[in-house]
Amino acid sequence: MVAEAVREALKGGEFLIKETEAQDIFIPEEFTEEQRAMAEACKQFIDKEVTPHVQRMDSMEEGFMRSVMQKAGELGLLGVSIPEEYGGLGMSFNTSMLIADIVGEGGSFSTAYGAHTGIGTLPILYYGTEEQKQKYLPKLATGEWIGCYCLTEPDAGSDANSGKTKAKLNAEGTHYLINGQKMWISNAGFADLFIVFAKIDDDKNLSAFIVEKTFGGITLGDEEKKLGIKGSSTRQVFFNDCKVPVENMLSTRGNGFKIAVNILNIGRIKLGAGVIGGCKEIINLATTYAKERKQFGVSISTFGAIKHKLAAMAIKVYATESASYRAGQNIEDKINALIEEGMPDSEAKLKALEQFAIECAIMKVHGSEILDYIVDEGVQIYGGMGFSEEAPMARAYRDARISRIYEGTNEINRMLLVGMIVKRAMKGELDLMQPAMAVAKELTSVPNMNPVDNSVLFAEEKEVIKNMKKAILMVAGDALQTLGTEFESEQEIMMNLADMLIETYVAESTILRTEKLIGIRGEAACEAQINMAKVYLTEAVSKLEFAGKEAINAYAKGDKMKVLLMGLKRYTKINPFNTKNARRMVADTIIAEGKYPF
Secondary structure (H helix, E strand, O other): OHHHOOOOOOOOOHHHOOOOOHHHOOOHHHOOHHHHHHHHHHHHHHHHHHHHHHHHHHOOOOOHHHHHHHHHHHOOHHHOOOOHHHOOOOOOHHHHHHHHHHHHHHOHHHHHHHHHHHHOOHHHHHHOOHHHHHHHHHHHHHOOOOEEEEOOEOOEOOOHHHOOOEEEEOOOOOEEEEEEEEEEEEOHHHOOEEEEEEEEOOOOOOEEEEEEHHHOOEEEOOOOOOOOOOOOOEEEEEEEEEEEEHHHEEOOOOOHHHHHHHHHHHHHHHHHHHOHHHHHHHHHHHHHHHHHOEEOOEEHHHOHHHHHHHHHHHHHHHHHHHHHHHHHHHHHHHHHHHHHOOOOHHHHHHHHHHHOHHHHHHHHHHHHHHHHHHHHHHHHHHHHHHHOOOOOHHHHHHHHHHHHOOOOOHHHHHHHHHHHHHHHHHOOOOOOHHHHHHHHHHHOOOOOOOOOOOOOOOHHHHHHHHHHHHHHHHHHHHHHHHHHHHHHHOHHHHHHHHHHHHHHHHHHHHHHHHHHHHHHHOOHHHHHHHHHHHHHHHHHHHHHHHHHHHHHHHHOOHHHHHHHHHHHHHHOOOOOOOHHHHHHHHHHHHHHHOOOOO
C-alpha cells in the first residue's frame, strides 16, 4: 500500500486550512492484492452465509445469528483488528475499513458484526491490561465468545455520562457489585461478555468493567420489536448485584467516559465505510430491475429520469468511498507516525482516532445520510414492487434508518464536529484565526480577477474548493465573534456550519481521488470518474451556499448581513456545467455493466 513509509501525518480538521495534494491521499484503487483477497473472501462469506438466509435471520431463528458469527470467526473476519499474538489477523486500520465496507451489505448481520468487532472488543484491545487481553481477545477473535457494549440507559442517551448504573466495592474489597439498567444493547441476547459502564459511588464520571455473563446477576428484557435490522438482537440488560472482580475494571476509575467517547469515534468512521457495500448492492439490484422492467414497450433504464437516479446514486457512493478511505488512511498514517516516535501500539491507535474525531463524525453523518438517500431511490426505481416485501428494497429501506441514530445521532455529530474544531482553534491546536482574519480582510478588497490555468488538471475545481473553505472560515469566524459564548447554544447555526464542512471535505476528497486515479490510469480511462467528481462538486457548492445563507440570516443584521451574503456569493461561484449530460454518461456506464462498476 502507499503508506508503507510513514508520511507526514496531518492534524484532524486541518483540511479546512491546508491544501492537500492528490498524491498524499489514499484511494481504494490502491489496495494490495492481499487486501483485495481478504475483501473477496468476506464478500463470498456474505453471499453464501448471509444473503440467502435473511428470512431466517429476520425471524430471529434461535441460534442462527450466533452460528453465522462463529463462522465469520472461523474465517478470521472477527479478528481483523486484533493483533496476531491475541489470535487475530493484525491487519491495518484501512483494511478493517474495507471489511466494514463489504460487511455493510449484510443488513442485520452487519449490526451484529459491528457491535462485536467494534464496541464489544476494542475497549479491551485499547484499554485492557495484558492479562485482560490474553484472557478475552482470543475468544472474541474466534467467535467462541460474543461481545456487547452496555452504555445507553433510559435517561442517558446522547448524554451518556449521566447514566445511573452504579458500582459499589464489597466489604472484602474483592468485587464490585453493579446495579442498574441498560437499553438498546446490540447482541445482548447471545453475548458472553459485556462492556459495562457504571459510576462508582458518587463519582462524576463513568468507569468501565469487563463483565462475563457467568458472573450472575444479569437478566435480559425481551427482544425489541424494531423498525429495521430485525435480525439483530437488541435487548435491555438489568444488573442486580452483578459481582465483578476488581481486576475486571477496564483502565482506571473514572476513565469510562473517555473510553466510551474514543471507542465511538471508531464506530463512527467504520459506519461511514460500512454503508458503501450496501449502497453498491442497492445500485446493482436497481440497475438489474431497471433493465428488466418494461414500460411503454422499452426498459425503464432508457428513461432519463431513471438514468438520473442511477447516476446520482453512484456519484454519492463514489464520493463517500473517496472520503472514507482518505480519512482512514489519515488515521493509519498518524498511528504509524506515533509508533515511529516510540508510542505503544494501542495508545497510538487511540491518539490517532482522537486526533481525527472530526473526520470520524463527518463520515458518520455523510455516510448514513447517503445510505438513506440510496435506499429511498432504490424503492422508487422499483416503483410499486419497491413497496412489496417480496422485493429486496423494503428490508434495505428499513434497515438503513438506524444508521442516522446509532453511534450518536447525526444532529449530535454535526454539533460535535463543529464544537471540536472551535475548541481546537481556541487551544491553538488548529490555527484557524489567521486564515479567518485573512478572509475577513479579503472581503473588503478587490476580487482577484486572474484567470485559472485550465491546462492544469482540476485547477478550476480546486479553486472552487479553496473558496468553499473561505466561505466556511468567513461564516464561522464572524458567527463566533458575534455570538461569543452563545455560539454553542445556537444549534441550528452549528448544524449549518457542519453541513458546509461535510460537503467541502467530501467534494475535495472526490476531486483528489479522481486526480490520483487519472495519474494511474490516464484521463481517457477516467471519463466517468471525472464526470462524477464534477457533478458532486457542483451540487456541494449549492448545498454549501444554502447552509451559509441559513447561518448568516440566523444571526447577522443590516450592513453586516449584506457584506456576508455578498461574500458568500463570491465564494460560491462556479462555472456552469452540464450535469445532465454528465449523469447520463455515468448512468450509461452502469447500465452497460449491469452493476456499479467504479
